[in-house]
Amino acid sequence: MVAPGHARTGADSHTPRRVRGSAPLRGVAAHSTGVGFPFGRVKGRQLASDAMLRLFDTAAGEVLPLEPREPGRVSMYVCGPTVYAPPHLGHGRFSLVFDVLRRYL
Numbered sequence: 001m002v003a004p005g006h007a008r009t010g011a012d013s014h015t016p017r018r019v020r021g022s023a024p025l026r027g028v029a030a031h032s033t034g035v036g037f038p039f040g041r042v043k044g045r046q047l048a049s050d051a052m053l054r055l056f057d058t059a060a061g062e063v064l065p066l067e068p069r070e071p072g073r074v075s076m077y078v079c080g081p082t083v084y085a086p087p088h089l090g091h092g093r094f095s096l097v098f099d100v101l102r103r104y105l
Contacts, residue, residue, distance in 0.1 A: 074105050
């Protein structure tokens with residue numbers, strides 16, 4: 001919601017905004033605005049590193065470029081959910097994320 005008299009127009013109308021007190025932008029929102037990552041936009045132009053797919057590596061704890069083990073072939077393993085409580089929408093999130101990633105690749 002925008003305060004009266006402060007309408008967002010043009011490029012600003014599509015830029016994700018942080019809600020006061022919320023966590024910093026991450027993922028696609030941060031990537032598209034050039035916020036939160038060392039790569040991003042420079043004077044309105046995309047850097048060359050934006051062309052490659054970069055993913056968060058939980059083992060390394062940072063965003064790294066995707067480097068297939070075999071050139072030209074990408075594979076992935078997705079384990080099923082370990083549900084200890086009543087099911088909820090969050091349990092299906094990983095399936096959606098990896099399905100979108102598979103379709104992108």
